Amino acid sequence: MSRPATSPEYPISSLNCGRRTLDLRRAAIMGVLNVTPDSFSDGGRFMAPEVALRHAEQMVAEGADIIDVGGESTRPGAQQISVQQELDRVIPVVEALHNVVAVPISIDTSKPEVMRQATAAGAALINDVYGLRREGALAAAAASGVPVCVMHMQGDPHTMQQSPAYEDVVAEVIAFLSARRDECVAAGIPPASIVVDPGFGFGKTVAHNIALLRHLDALTALGAPILVGLSRKSLIGSVLDLPIDDRAAASVALALLAVQHGANIVRVHDVKLTRDAVRMMEAVVRHN
Numbered sequence: 001m002s003r004p005a006t007s008p009e010y011p012i013s014s015l016n017c018g019r020r021t022l023d024l025r026r027a028a029i030m031g032v033l034n035v036t037p038d039s040f041s042d043g044g045r046f047m048a049p050e051v052a053l054r055h056a057e058q059m060v061a062e063g064a065d066i067i068d069v070g071g072e073s074t075r076p077g078a079q080q081i082s083v084q085q086e087l088d089r090v091i092p093v094v095e096a097l098h099n100v101v102a103v104p105i106s107i108d109t110s111k112p113e114v115m116r117q118a119t120a121a122g123a124a125l126i127n128d129v130y131g132l133r134r135e136g137a138l139a140a141a142a143a144s145g146v147p148v149c150v151m152h153m154q155g156d157p158h159t160m161q162q163s164p165a166y167e168d169v170v171a172e173v174i175a176f177l178s179a180r181r182d183e184c185v186a187a188g189i190p191p192a193s194i195v196v197d198p199g200f201g202f203g204k205t206v207a208h209n210i211a212l213l214r215h216l217d218a219l220t221a222l223g224a225p226i227l228v229g230l231s232r233k234s235l236i237g238s239v240l241d242l243p244i245d246d247r248a249a250a251s252v253a254l255a256l257l258a259v260q261h262g263a264n265i266v267r268v269h270d271v272k273l274t275r276d277a278v279r280m281m282e283a284v285v286r287h288n
């Protein structure tokens with residue numbers, strides 16, 4: 001490890017999510033809770049609030065440190081939905097979850113109105129794949145008072161995989177995240193409440209994704225917690241020629257690599273598998 005998260009000079013130790021503090025001295029596991037009928041992986045199995053609640057409780061029992069609730073699929077080629085559709089999907093779920101599960105709830109959205117209502121309903125982190133670039137998003141996030149995750153994406157989900165191109169993907173992603181971080185601070189979001197994410201699979205070829213993972217350490221220069229989402233993504237399908245439901249082992253391998261290269265939060269579908277692997281790796285790597 002080029003920069004062990006336990007070394008004394010490393011400043012990132014926690015993320016304050018309102019009444020709950022996320023301990024980042026070890027990698028945190030973010031469990032994916034899709035409330036979408038067209039999600040690329042879960043195929044809408046978690047639509048009803050009761051079903052969503054049960055799945056969230058299972059992920060927490062398996063060791064999830066955060067639950068990420070999303071109502072709009074952002075997989076390549078996904079179509080956008082209306083504000084009202086997204087609110088109808090996610091608000092009942094956030095309300096059902098936030099007093100029941102013992103971990104912070106994150107809201108995966110790019111829409112200011114969803115940010116406002118979800119945080120009012122108890123969401124304690126805003127996770128925006130557009131990096132708070134939509135009109136009104138920065139102000140809504142700042143006013144909510146919760147931490148934010150700003151992600152890099154080239155293009156938008158509908159077109160992003162058509163011809164992703166970079167001169168230097170690592171440098172460009174870092175420059176983008178640095179600029180977004182400055183915008184967040186200018187809008188009044190405290191620096192300690194900003195998480196960054198290189199956006200694996202969002203306007204990137206397989207080679208771009210691999211370069212970003214191999215050089216993830218470079219993002220630590222931003223001084224912000226790093227979140228990554230690699231779970232079940234088409235990168236794995238491309239390398240191993242496996243369907244989505246057969247990508248768990250490869251997803252765990254990518255999560256381990258990401259943590260070893262500095263990721264503080266891993267967004268995953270397979271919570272128990274990932275947690276066991278990450279904790280085992282940390283026990284060995286950090287042994288002293």
Ligand code: PT1
Pocket residue numbers: 040074075076108127128129149151197199200201202227228229230232233234235267
């Ligand atoms: C992510 C992420 C996310 N990914 C954050 N939020 C998705 N912060 C949703 C594919 O290539 O990485 N970070 N929210 C899911 N999006 C994708 C993108 C799903 C690409 C699949 C692919 O298969």
